[in-house]
Amino acid sequence: MTPSDSKILVWDAPVRVFHWLLVSSFVGAYLSAESETWRLLHVTLGYTMGGLIAFRVVWGLLGTRYARFGSFVRGPGAVGRYLRSMVAGKPAHYIGHNPAGAVAIVMMLVWGAAIVATGYAVYNDLGGELLGELHEGASNVMLAIVGVHLAGVVFASYLHHENLPRAMVTGTKQGQVTDGIARAWWSVALVLVLAVSAYWYLQWRDAPQVVAQAQTSSSGQTTDAAHTAYTAYTAYTAYTAQ
Numbered sequence: 001m002t003p004s005d006s007k008i009l010v011w012d013a014p015v016r017v018f019h020w021l022l023v024s025s026f027v028g029a030y031l032s033a034e035s036e037t038w039r040l041l042h043v044t045l046g047y048t049m050g051g052l053i054a055f056r057v058v059w060g061l062l063g064t065r066y067a068r069f070g071s072f073v074r075g076p077g078a079v080g081r082y083l084r085s086m087v088a089g090k091p092a093h094y095i096g097h098n099p100a101g102a103v104a105i106v107m108m109l110v111w112g113a114a115i116v117a118t119g120y121a122v123y124n125d126l127g128g129e130l131l132g133e134l135h136e137g138a139s140n141v142m143l144a145i146v147g148v149h150l151a152g153v154v155f156a157s158y159l160h161h162e163n164l165p166r167a168m169v170t171g172t173k174q175g176q177v178t179d180g181i182a183r184a185w186w187s188v189a190l191v192l193v194l195a196v197s198a199y200w201y202l203q204w205r206d207a208p209q210v211v212a213q214a215q216t217s218s219s220g221q222t223t224d225a226a227h228t229a230y231t232a233y234t235a236y237t238a239y240t241a242q
């Protein structure tokens, strides 16, 4: 940090909102993957991931300086130089994503899209058992990439004495005033939140009694209700899959 450093805005609001919605959707979808009762939640969160990734691709072209792919997606040469600078104990500092972090980020976006695509195909019966296995395997690979991402975030925070997770919340870092972005674009972030909320609401509105009944049924209180709920739930998932 130099004396001229001050608090500057680096991550606009859409990037931050995208990030934390993606984290919540991925974690929720991963945790609900094995349960029949929570199938609709799993599918809803998976499709949310798909929508978020599509949004991020657009924002990567139109967004603010550090959100744009052109500012952080680098070739293997830049990644190698960054890694060598780390090994040499003099890590190059980037205000936006560093070249190595960017590799994990691009992988998470591409791999996330592949998981959504295979999930869609499985849910709509477009493939056999193999596709299901592929979907599950791809999700576990994603978990591994997320693990690398988290390790990278912790390591880079330590190396640069910078709290990167906090910056992903507040959007700000220490830096030269001229390096900051001018606007947070809360209007775009709000549209993103509203779109996701509306989608979740519609999914919830059409599903709750069935899921509630299915839950009652799994507790074994009434077998008739269990049967009805299960039949209704299966019919519902078949209907939404059309």
Ligand code: HEM
Binding pocket: 015, 018, 019, 022, 023, 026, 027, 056, 067, 096, 097, 098, 101, 105, 108, 109, 146, 149, 150, 153, 164, 165, 166, 168
């Ligand atoms: C609590 C867990 C997590 C924390 C603390 C965290 C933290 C961060 C931080 C600090 C950055 C910015 C890195 C930089 O400064 O270059 C970032 C970026 C990113 N993270 Fe995470 N992350 C978490 C979980 C996840 C998960 C689970 C995913 C994917 C499912 C994910 C996907 C991404 C993506 C795609 C970016 C790029 C953001 C953008 O430019 O749009 N993160 N994360």
